Amino acid sequence: MxxxxxxxxxxxxxxxxxxxxxxxxxxxxxxxxxxxxxxxxxxxxxxxxxxxxxxxxxxxxxxxxxxxxxxxxxxxxxxxxxxxESFAWPQPLARRFHSHGGAIALALVIGFAALFMAIRAIGSEGGEGFYAVLSHNAMVAIFAPTFLLPLVSVAVSLKRFWQEVGGQAMALADIKTAFKRAGKMQDLAAGHGEGCNFEDEDRFSQGRRHVHQAVMYGFLLCFASTSVATVMHYGLGLHAPYGFWSLPKLFGVSGGILLTIGCVGMVMLKLKSDRSLGDSAAWGGDIGFILLLGFVGFSGLVLYVLGGSVFMPALLAIHLGAVLTLFVLTPFTKMAHGFYRLAALIRDAQRKRLS
Incomplete structure (x- = not known):
């Protein structure tokens, strides 16, 4: 460091x-x-x-x-x-993203979208709905490693962090306390419960707390949508496409709405805030990541609305390109801060318990 x-x-x-x-x-x-x-x-x-x-x-x-x-x-x-950046693995990618985040994210989304269109062009049909454009097996082959490898990278990073901060063996009580604090975002209430001054020196606001919660719960709902669909596909033999009142659709649509609203709100708050009170060197990377995360939610909603139109193949390629970019960049963007923050909250609960 x-x-x-x-x-x-x-x-x-x-x-x-x-x-x-x-x-x-x-x-x-x-x-x-x-x-x-x-x-x-x-x-x-x-x-x-x-x-x-x-x-x-x-x-x-x-x-x-x-x-x-x-x-x-x-x-x-x-x-x-x-x-x-120091704990990330591999390290050089993290430093590069924080200085050129927007350009890197945009280039990857375009590149991956072109890749998906090329896969369709050479023939990958094998099902109904979206699977008529890109087969289920092709999606699994592409997304499984790009989901698992970033998790390995994050695990290596968190191990380095835990050693650096002197973390000890975790107790269940410390983990529960940390999740409770993270779920409520209580540190964004600034102790007195009136909110924080992120946007304006003279005004307390819960705005930043609320948009963080919208992003967090929106992302978790989207993840739940994919998880439930996986169980339905492999465990119950119920294959996509699913109707609107199915759990994958209900979780996915509500998660996409929350994710989009939360990211738009977060960008607006950051534009209002004083950059000198944050890390100005990472401002571009932060904005680039928030826009990418919001675009994942928004493009998913657009794909749902226009899924039966002639635009569906192109929209699917763009959406999957954004999702794949988000996965690949997770260990090197501000997405990683959620893992670090949770680890820090567990360590703090541990400190209090042992003091």
Whole structure:
């Protein structure tokens, strides 16, 4: 990890530890105040606990033009991004995406869509509905490895993170606590329950919390749709296409709507926010990822609406290209932050239990 980023985060953390004005703001400050000195692993843990709500910055009396020049949200955001890049496997891909994320995502979507159109052109028909364009076996052959390999990459990354932050054997109680906190997004309520100041210094808002929840639950519903369809296909012998009132369709449509709305809302909030309070070097990559994730949900909805039209083959190729791009890039984009954040919440619950 980059030494200069850790040194600056350590300087600011030590000042915050002496001040303690923001003690109840979020999970970061109780964890920060539990330490007297900060090893690199401590700073990595604090950075991944931080949700960048920015309430501490606007409440701080030591921000610029004070000589301390504190900007803890930005310092932790830079350490957080650097930790994802440093622990990622293979590492060079992560650093490249954060600087050229939008262009990489767009190129891959176009490339994969062209690949799917080429597969159709040389003959892959083998079923009804979408399978008349790309057979079920062809989809499995393409998507199974591109789903499993990123999971292996994420597992390697999380193992490195866990070792860095001094994590111990996980207890079920710690995991349950972490999932509960993640599900409620309670750290985006900034301690007092009124929300955070992400969009505006003078206004508390639950907006960022709500769009995060829309994205998270939308993605989980889409994943549930695919999982249920897999069980129905292999376990029950019920093959696609499925009707609207089937579980795969209900989960998929509702998940696509939530995912699209959440990603649009997230982009709007980021455009309103002050870039200097986050990691400005990763701003383009963050926007590129959010747009990609939103496009996956939106293209799936369009495909559902126009699935019986002449546009279906092209729409299917574009949608599958976006989904495949999302899978391939998962370990190297902000998608990975969900895994790191959950691991950091488990480690924090562990710290509290053992202290």
């Amino acid at each position: 980059q030494t200069e980023l850790l040194q600056e985060a350590r300087r600011q953390a030590e000042i915050c530890n002496a001040c303690r004005y923001c003690e109840g703001y979020c999970s970061v400050f109780p964890a920060l105040h539990a330490e007297r000195a900060f090893a690199d692993g401590d700073l990595t843990q604090l950075a991944n606990l931080c949700h960048n709500c920015r309430g501490c910055y606007y409440a701080c009396q030591y921000t610029a033009p004070h000589e301390f020049d504190l900007n803890l949200p930005a310092a932790l955001a830079e350490v957080r991004r650097d930790s994802w």
